[in-house]
Amino acid sequence: MRDVVVVGAGPAGITASIYCVRYGLDVLLVEPFQPGGAINLTWKIENYPGFPGGIEGAQLARRFAGHLREYGIEPYPDSVEKIIAGKPHRILLSSGEKVEARAVIIATGATPKKLGVPGEKEFTGRGVSYCAVCDGPFFKNRIVAVVGGGDSACDEAAYLATIAEKVYLIHRRDSLRASQAIASRVLNNSKIEILWNTVVKEIKGENTVKAVVLQNVKTGQLFELAVNGVFIYIGEVANSGFIDVEKDENGFIKTDENMATSVEGVFAAGDVRAKSLRQIVTAASEGALAATAAYRWIAEKWATR
Amino acid sequence: MAVLREEDKAFLQSKFLEELRDEVVVKAYLKSDSEESKLLRELLEEVSSLSTRIKVEFPNERPDDVYALPTVVVSKSGEDGRIRYVGIPAGYEFASLVEDIVMVSKGDSGLHPAVKEEVKKIDKSCEIWVFVTPTCPYCPKAVRLAHQMAFENSNIKADMIEASQINDLAVQYGVFAVPKIVVNRDPNKAFEGALPDMAFVKRIAQLLEG
Numbered sequence: 001m002r003d004v005v006v007v008g009a010g011p012a013g014i015t016a017s018i019y020c021v022r023y024g025l026d027v028l029l030v031e032p033f034q035p036g037g038a039i040n041l042t043w044k045i046e047n048y049p050g051f052p053g054g055i056e057g058a059q060l061a062r063r064f065a066g067h068l069r070e071y072g073i074e075p076y077p078d079s080v081e082k083i084i085a086g087k088p089h090r091i092l093l094s095s096g097e098k099v100e101a102r103a104v105i106i107a108t109g110a111t112p113k114k115l116g117v118p119g120e121k122e123f124t125g126r127g128v129s130y131c132a133v134c135d136g137p138f139f140k141n142r143i144v145a146v147v148g149g150g151d152s153a154c155d156e157a158a159y160l161a162t163i164a165e166k167v168y169l170i171h172r173r174d175s176l177r178a179s180q181a182i183a184s185r186v187l188n189n190s191k192i193e194i195l196w197n198t199v200v201k202e203i204k205g206e207n208t209v210k211a212v213v214l215q216n217v218k219t220g221q222l223f224e225l226a227v228n229g230v231f232i233y234i235g236e237v238a239n240s241g242f243i244d245v246e247k248d249e250n251g252f253i254k255t256d257e258n259m260a261t262s263v264e265g266v267f268a269a270g271d272v273r274a275k276s277l278r279q280i281v282t283a284a285s286e287g288a289l290a291a292t293a294a295y296r297w298i299a300e301k302w303a304t305r
Numbered sequence: 306m307a308v309l310r311e312e313d314k315a316f317l318q319s320k321f322l323e324e325l326r327d328e329v330v331v332k333a334y335l336k337s338d339s340e341e342s343k344l345l346r347e348l349l350e351e352v353s354s355l356s357t358r359i360k361v362e363f364p365n366e367r368p369d370d371v372y373a374l375p376t377v378v379v380s381k382s383g384e385d386g387r388i389r390y391v392g393i394p395a396g397y398e399f400a401s402l403v404e405d406i407v408m409v410s411k412g413d414s415g416l417h418p419a420v421k422e423e424v425k426k427i428d429k430s431c432e433i434w435v436f437v438t439p440t441c442p443y444c445p446k447a448v449r450l451a452h453q454m455a456f457e458n459s460n461i462k463a464d465m466i467e468a469s470q471i472n473d474l475a476v477q478y479g480v481f482a483v484p485k486i487v488v489n490r491d492p493n494k495a496f497e498g499a500l501p502d503m504a505f506v507k508r509i510a511q512l513l514e515g
Contacts, residue, residue: 094502095501
């Protein structure tokens with residue numbers, strides 16, 4: 001049996017694992033993809049302390065992974081199918097393996113929300129994408145639309161502008177939700193045109209994306225815009241389907257201020273948690289809190305439970 | 306000029322020392338006059354300098370089944386190469402190359418026994434192509450799985466294809482999202498996205514049947 005199983009090697013899971021090792025706990029970190037989680041999906045990070053001038057997401061992820069390595073932790077390349085809470089918790093991995101643990105820290109992050117319009121599913125992988133750093137290179141000198149108005153949408157629009165010929169940012173409101181520093185990269189970019197008060201009604205094409213049907217929410221007017229690609233950044237839903245704990249309507253896990261969930265010995269940290277700010281710095285801090293809470297829980301409650 | 310950073314070299318050196326067992330041959334078929342091939346040659350020479358168990362070769366003659374350049378083949382010496390990289394394994398894919406070298410040398414794919422069993426059931430000739438970009442964090446998982454399958458079953462060969470370098474193939478197969486997996490060069494036997502081990506193997510098997 002393990003002391004702690006940490007699910008997900010983003011900034012929350014990595015920090016939690018480092019803290020667990022430092023507390024002398026035996027920890028298994030489960031991660032099917034690259035360590036770093038959503039950091040890997042971000043082009044440029046400018047608000048993480050210690051990196052003035054900004055750092056590329058992939059590069060920061062490598063540093064996080066290197067720090068993990070220093071503590072002798074190699075992420076176990078698998079994903080979690082189901083967690084049955086109990087004493088001990090039983091964790092079923094998708095390869096079929098089973099692991100037992102005293103405490104579990106869930107740090108599985110979130111997945112992009114779908115638009116839910118006709119054509120979206122049909123053209124996913126044929127011009128519709130949720131990952132600009134993955135699929136951006138296929139849109140060299142082409143025209144793309146980015147949907148959304150938050151930090152991710154603006155950041156990725158700025159990234160795509162370095163590759164594509166033209167980027168339309170389609171946003172349903174009349175001002176950006178993104179922080180000023182990120183928004184200014186979009187507002188001052190001659191390759192990016194913002195379509196305010198506009199929503200996507202349909203994605204059209206033959207074989208690959210050819211156009212989006214848009215609607216101005218103020219006037220109700222429908223119009224078509226020729227694009228080769230559509231990148232969707234309209235928010236997220238939590239990756240939390242594998243465990244039964246208290247969650248909000250989008251699956252984000254509810255915790256107390258020490259990251260404890262509604263189930264004893266189960267903690268959550270990072271983007272998967274119900275909260276108001278999803279950033280690398282908050283994820284890392286929550287990972288530390290969750291590890292500390294798990295340590296205390298094992299020390300104080302495990303034997304007597 | 307060194308391609309690898311000093312800290313990465315030190316890490317690789319100790320990893321190789323700890324984990325390599327048998328000799329591994331990394332064969333690279335290069336495009337004679339390209340900058341990229343020069344870089345690849347330097348990279349592989351540096352990797353091989355980190356362990357006496359890694360031999361790199363740069364054959365002049367290109368075998369018939371090498372359909373694009375550069376191509377890198379990882380195999381045990383004397384064995385045929387079913388684990389290949391078409392285009393430079395750059396960015397995240399460099400880690401895949403390192404893991405493949407370790408896998409071949411150790412003689413262990415590391416797949417779960419249940420997944421191995423599923424891979425061994427494949428009794429038809431199966432060529433898996435995994436299109437990637439070097440900046441795609443989901444791609445190495447798919448590349449590794451395809452290579453692990455090839456390692457476990459001699460009916461299977463698996464190629465990583467770097468879509469931005471091997472552009473004509475990417476265009477021909479309509480690659481707009483990665484990882485894109487194509488089975489037996491059939492554009493209709495394809496899917497996009499990384500999957501957990503068992504689901505990935507079953508999907509490939511299903512495409513082979515259909």
